[in-house]
Amino acid sequence: MERExxxxxxxERMAIxxxxxxxxxxxxVLNLASAGAAMEMEVHVFFTxxxxxxxxxxxxxxxxxxxxxxxxxxxxxKRIEEMGYPAPDEFLKEAKELGYVRIYACSQTMDMFNxxxxxxxxxxxxxxxxxxxxIIASEADITLFI
Amino acid sequence: MERExxxxxxxERMAIxxxxxxxxxxxxVLNLASAGAAMEMEVHVFFTxxxxxxxxxxxxxxxxxxxxxxxxxxxxxKRIEEMGYPAPDEFLKEAKELGYVRIYACSQTMDMFNxxxxxxxxxxxxxxxxxxxxIIASEADITLFI
Amino acid sequence: MERExxxxxxxERMAIxxxxxxxxxxxxVLNLASAGAAMEMEVHVFFTxxxxxxxxxxxxxxxxxxxxxxxxxxxxxKRIEEMGYPAPDEFLKEAKELGYVRIYACSQTMDMFNxxxxxxxxxxxxxxxxxxxxIIASEADITLFI
Numbered sequence: 474m475e476r477e478x479x480x481x482x483x484x485e486r487m488a489i490x491x492x493x494x495x496x497x498x499x500x501x502v503l504n505l506a507s508a509g510a511a512m513e514m515e516v517h518v519f520f521t522x523x524x525x526x527x528x529x530x531x532x533x534x535x536x537x538x539x540x541x542x543x544x545x546x547x548x549x550x551k552r553i554e555e556m557g558y559p560a561p562d563e564f565l566k567e568a569k570e571l572g573y574v575r576i577y578a579c580s581q582t583m584d585m586f587n588x589x590x591x592x593x594x595x596x597x598x599x600x601x602x603x604x605x606x607x608i609i610a611s612e613a614d615i616t617l618f619i
Numbered sequence: 620m621e622r623e624x625x626x627x628x629x630x631e632r633m634a635i636x637x638x639x640x641x642x643x644x645x646x647x648v649l650n651l652a653s654a655g656a657a658m659e660m661e662v663h664v665f666f667t668x669x670x671x672x673x674x675x676x677x678x679x680x681x682x683x684x685x686x687x688x689x690x691x692x693x694x695x696x697k698r699i700e701e702m703g704y705p706a707p708d709e710f711l712k713e714a715k716e717l718g719y720v721r722i723y724a725c726s727q728t729m730d731m732f733n734x735x736x737x738x739x740x741x742x743x744x745x746x747x748x749x750x751x752x753x754i755i756a757s758e759a760d761i762t763l764f765i
Numbered sequence: 766m767e768r769e770x771x772x773x774x775x776x777e778r779m780a781i782x783x784x785x786x787x788x789x790x791x792x793x794v795l796n797l798a799s800a801g802a803a804m805e806m807e808v809h810v811f812f813t814x815x816x817x818x819x820x821x822x823x824x825x826x827x828x829x830x831x832x833x834x835x836x837x838x839x840x841x842x843k844r845i846e847e848m849g850y851p852a853p854d855e856f857l858k859e860a861k862e863l864g865y866v867r868i869y870a871c872s873q874t875m876d877m878f879n880x881x882x883x884x885x886x887x888x889x890x891x892x893x894x895x896x897x898x899x900i901i902a903s904e905a906d907i908t909l910f911i
Binding site: 488490492521522523539540581584585586602603604607608610611612613616617618 | 631633643644646647650651654655657658660686687688695698699702760761762763764765
Binding site for chain 3: 634636638667668669685686727730731732748749750753754756757758759762763764
């Protein structure tokens with residue numbers, strides 16, 4: 474088993490598990506990934522369970538708020554645009570161009586929901602299981618479950 | 620106060636605070652704990668607030684999805700079984716047999732909800748407060764709040 | 766860019782991102798911050814998205830449970846009081862008096878929701894962006910997203 478947590482390429486490493494599937498959590502992940510990449514951190518994001526659904530083609534830009542906050546969706550969409558943020562799918566592309574951001578799709582979740590690699594957006598770098606991601610995370614300076 | 624974070628027994632240490640009480644979060648914790656144990660990590664899981672309820676006898680296998688996803692419960696139960704995963708209470712037992720997985724019940728939550736040690740499943744290793752768990756977590760390579 | 770993660774003042778450092786805005790998550794943050802401060806940890810809490818709303822004047826003590834648990838609000842309020850915990854806004858003040866607890870308001874969220882510094886409680890130490898908080902978090906022993 475690859476025990477070194479892979480070759481270190483950034484000054485610091487952040488490992489994020491995105492388990493939630495709502496826009497507010499996705500936006501936080503994209504914001505953290507973008508901020509980390511801009512400061513030369515390595516950013517590794519493992520999309521699992523509800524979060525994995527966001528990697529399906531054309532799903533990311535449809536991400537909604539949790540039910541109790543859905544009345545704020547139009548307002549937040551407007552503010553995100555006014556503040557100059559791109560839509561989530563574009564935001565992910567830009568974060569990847571900005572620095573070292575790697576996207577992992579959880580293989581167990583894909584199996585559970587019968588999702589194939591061909592169903593996912595091309596920004597996914599690897600399909601891996603939880604164990605593989607834990608190796609990467611164990612060498613991280615910041616670990617977050619979102 | 621015990622400041623050494625206790626004797627190190629695994630190659631790496633993962634410390635998880637399980638605050639949520641839903642099946643999707645519980646399943647992620649069990650999956651991470653099982654994967655960690657299989658790769659000789661130490662896994663320490665502190666069950667608090669809604670998560671603590673899952674440690675009450677016969678509650679773990681009743682864990683449900685959050686309200687907005689409850690229509691998926693039957694599908695996910697079926698897939699979990701088809702994929703060969705045991706029910707959550709059995710999954711926890713198996714993870715503990717697989718490696719070093721320690722289960723902590725939050726004493727403040729037990730006090731809040733008037734739950735006694737005798738109400739909890741035997742897989743609980745210790746009843747501790749947040750401060751005690753922070754000492755363990757401060758020596759961990761991976762820290763997650765779920 | 767300040768790359769040293771700021772001067773270290775505590776034995777250990779805990780960095781918490783509070784993204785949720787509900788009482789159960791706020792209470793956990795306050796409990797962890799208080800426990801950490803009492804054991805001479807540095808505690809840094811970044812309030813963002815729904816969590817940022819809690820820093821608005823007089824909002825913290827109005828924090829509610831998530832919709833699916835709201836029937837427990839009166840019970841939990843009563844138990845919190847019986848157990849000798851102060852109300853959340855007082856709990857925060859006491860944690861700050863107990864040790865090193867620093868409160869950060871997320872500047873991007875303030876911009877998104879048109880919230881000014883004058884709208885926030887005086888316990889806020891700094892208004893910062895995600896990048897600044899990541900520098901602090903990258904030197905932490907415990908990192909949590911709540």
